[in-house]
Amino acid sequence: MAILPILVAPHPVLKTKCKPVDEVTPELAKLMDDMLQTMYDAPGIGLAAPQVGVPKRILVIDVARSDEAPQPLKMANPEIIWESEEHAVYEEGCLSFPEQYADVERPARVKVRYLDENNKKQEIDADGLLATCVQHEMDHLEGIVFVDHLSILKRNMILRKLKKIQKQNAA
Ligand code: K1U
Ligand code: ZN
16 A cells, blocks of 8 residues: 555646546555555545545545544445435545545434445445545545635635745745
């Protein structure tokens, strides 16, 4: 397994609509494993393929707490097949926006259909942090990032802060 470099905004791949995969080939299964290792190393609770420069509809998630056994999820071509009318607000972060956090409102519960690493069709019912995380990662596959859910004012504030951090890191 390998730790992959994570793209930081602004980067054109983060704004790309990703292509579905025909099947999870051994190469794509390895990409999923590398993404999981990259996510655990970051650390984070989710990672989408465009964040490592691959514009394909693949994502990984593990929202288990540090005192729980790992619960890795590897998804190809995920689709939301049901969402609740009730919404919830979570403070979100993103590995492509280091040190930036903001409240985002999304459906509180979703049902997701996807292809697992063995090309088996799966469905999960997600609520709480898992529902937030899977929607955040699926947004990445559409070229949408969490700051796109904020007002222009808040979005520009975060983008300015990110530029400042990048300048400081480069100096
Ligand atoms: O997409 C990403 O960049 C991953 C992102 C996922 C996410 C976090 C919060 C709400 C929605 C989606 C992250 O993992 S940011 C890091 C983070 O949340 C975290 C890091 C260490 C421990 C626990 C959480
Ligand atoms: Zn993200």
